[in-house]
Amino acid sequence: MTIAKTKSVDSAESQAAGSGLQTAVTVFGMTLFTMVVGAALYGTPEQSERAFRLLPWLRPHPETTSDEHDSRSGRR
Template sequence: MPRATTPPDTVEPHDTGAGLQRVVVYFGMGIATMVVGTALYGPDKNSERAFRILHWWKRDPEPAPAVEQRAPRAKRR
């Protein structure tokens, strides 16, 4: 007697799990933790370098757009 087969669990194409995303997040957190730890507790030379890296990571606001100034109008006589 033939057995009834059940279809395998279907997986959506975009449902790939969070494996790679988790790796990227852990890597970034590891780098940030290492830099901050070095800046606070490392030797003076390495601490200075780590503080420079932290300064690069700081978000600077975008510069204000240049304001066009109109030429002064000549007075009529």
């Protein structure tokens, strides 16, 4: 009976490792959030008012399903 010989192969890169684009998008988002909060807290009153108006836009919104979209527009 013959015995098959196998050799060790380096494993593929793990899925947890982020790409450069993912890192860039994350850093951009964090920088944008930090700038808005900094302007809201430490800026002039005009800048502070504008920054507070931007804060709700930075909050994630749930995706609507087609059923929810139809009920909002009055169609079924």
